[in-house]
Amino acid sequence: MFFATRILCSALQTGQRSGPYAATQKKRLRKRGKRGGLLVRLRRRAHRAPLPSILLANVQSLDNKVDEIRARVAFQRDIRDCNVLCFTETWLTGETLSEAVYPTGFSTHRADRNKHLSGKKRGGGVCLMANVTWCDERNIQELKSFCSPDLEFLTSKCRPHYLPREFSSIIITAVYIPPQADTSMALNELYLTLCKLETIYPEAAFIVAGDFNKANLKTRLPKFYQHIDCATRGGKTLDHCYSNFRDAYKALPRPPFGKADHDSILLIPAYRQKLKQEAPTLRSVQRWSDQADSTFQDCFHHVDWEMFRTASDNIDEYTDSVCEFIRTCVEDVVPIATIKTFLNQKPWIDGSIRVKLKARTTAFNQGKVSGNMTEYKQCSYSLRKAIKQAKRQYRDKVESQFNGSDTRGMWQGLQSITDYRKKSSPVTDQDVLLPGRLNYFFARFEDNTVPLTRPATKTCGLSFTAAEVSKTFKRVNPRKAAGPDGIPSRALRACADQLAGVFTDIFNQSLYQSAVPTCFKRATIVPVPKKAKVTELNDYRPVALTSVIMKCFERLVKDHITSTLPDTLDPLQFAYRPNRSTDDAISTTLHTALTHLDKRNTYVRMLFIDYSSAFNTIVPSKLVIKLETLGLDPALCNWVLDFLTGRPQVVRVGNNISSPLILNTGAPEGCVLSPLLYSLFTHDCVATHASNSIIKFADDTTVVGLITNNDETAYREEVRALGVWCQKNNLTLNVNKTKEMIVDFRKQQREHPPIHIDGTVVERVASFKFLGIHITDKLNWSTHTDSIVKKAQQRLFNLRRLKKFGLSPKALTNFYRCTIESILAYHRLVWQLHRPQP
16 A cells, blocks of 8 residues: 655655655666767757867858758758858859858858969859857958869868867868869968968867868878768768867768768767866875975984894895885875866966956856946956966976976976877776786786796805995986885985995895895886777786885896896897997898898898787796806896796776785886896897898897898798797797888899798788888888978977967977977988988
8 A cells, every 4th residue: 555645745746856755866867768979968068069060061062052051950950050061162153142051040151262263163162151159250260261273271260159278269171172183282282371370379279171082181280180981972081071189070971962972971079178088186295395305314314223134034024124114204204285186277377367267257147147247358358467477487487497407397397388298197997806807917927837946056245335325326216106115216315325224234135145025026007008998908008116225226236237248148139238229220130131132133031020028928937047157146146036036016096906916927117127137038039040130129029031042941940940939938929910021122023922920921011110210121211201200290289389388499499309300310320321322
């Protein structure tokens, strides 16, 4: 039986709930079956989207399609709510009034074909129609129109009612390039115009849409992204839409207008404002000061460190107690501050500007009610003046850092102004199981069958002095993050002389016992996405946080190992060797190939090897055997074995931390010793035939086979031998990423049979990026020069923003040399020396 109270009946009649029934209503704020997606989001915010929605169409006579356009605007919501209608091939003339062709609710901006400039009387023409609800006609300014036999375009600047903070305006260009046009001339004109506009409006959002036919704007402006991926005419994509933001739009095909042979395209904005791309972050930072450094120095100077040693039974307890004492002192002395950061906030936006911004908003709301906007205008003027003043002060600050030789502060200021090289954001997924899955994935190469201990040997004769340890501590970067032991770099550097004694004792005991303290071997992995959209665990890059003290210890051991290496070490390993660089590796490879190609009936096969997680597959027991053959002290080899085994590892994602795993295979990539140990582990990977060379730079390995009279026997045996060596040494060849390039300049070439690795055919390529240089099978530099020119063009935009900001020529020159000239000059010695003679 059901009983209803009067209150419940009243609530049912009015559709409201109160009392205990109100909670049920709150749980169902979102209706069941409610759809999501970009199109639904656009309909909810039709005229307040971060970028304008665009309908792009080649109408082929706009005058004949007016009725259909007006019908679509009247009866199709997506078209009616569209912010911009971009039409090409309008075929309009000066005799046609704009009022006769635009639909209700839109303002028209057109550029008709000029018969004197284009050489043609009919056809052509572009038109932009802006929805007045999105942007008032008074806020649209025509910047430039152009007409020639090869190109027609119209560029307008819009300042809509709603605009994200990161944009100063939206600049839209409607483009039409005829099928018979000279695309090179057309693209050059577009490039010059857009570059000039980027200089004038560096913070604007640029959109270029229209009928490009055979042209591709990315060949001139590689930093622009093309958003239409569907066919627009037949099976070809002739209509393009470019913007200076990745994934800014999603293209949906729509029916053509009338009998036009181009489909119309509805471009839905997929861009998310910076404020919504990443939630504001709260960070707890330590407020260091000179007074704190002095306090630490006095504190550690009077500590009886011998007490920690005598109270410990082993080196692990000794090290843990010392680190715990230092960590406690840091927590007691250094205050903690919580900072809230926003992704879209520039450093010159301070509290005073936010107060003025709030005052302007309040004045605007009051003015709408009272009808008097005088106070709003005053607040707007005050806000603009404050922003200009703040920018001027920040510019002066960057200039003073440049003049005061504070290069780090100056460079951070330049990056803040230009958004150059943003740091990859760590993963903040709230999935509590993700850290555990990632930890097991990163440890997938673990092999528990290998021996972890070796017979005891005599004690290690290596030891360090307090002066050497103190010198190493003073070289620590104080801004580096603390490792799992929690001891910050700032404390080590500030108290290097006071802490050198106790850690010298710990280091020497570690070497004497051939045992590394466990707290020094711990690693915290912070995964960083390799790509924008993560689809699998392999899309995460492990970034390891290890102890700063252990890195100093490793640096001392590394210097000793390097000094004891024999001169007979593989001369074709160019990494981690004095007076060696990638220039030497590239020059050796090209010189070897070109010298051989000068001979009769010869060609060269180059196999570019790729290993799967090379550092993580090192077997420590095999490594120490190779170290002993190189003449290293057996006791030091046992220390290296202990360093690489029994390593606790956790993965941290946001506030979630996985359970630890103990690793006994591989060398952690974040450690100082790992690159050197890897190069020593692979020192015996050398060519077995005189006609072959194996050139290495760390884990980048290239097999160069010099073929004469079509005899590839030695080369194929070399590849098979390399595969066998990899199997013996637990290295995995990634055949999918391994590529082969054949350089054959003979007039009569025969078919080259492919190379197989583990039964899989190695892909043959015409060019390959080798240590930063694009090498082609023609051994010319056209691909490389095109690549560096495109990269330099992308960074010119940042230079324009700095110029707009008002920085001095000296600062601009410094930025140019660091970011643009460095690209143009990278390996210049190599590719200039080997360029073909005219």
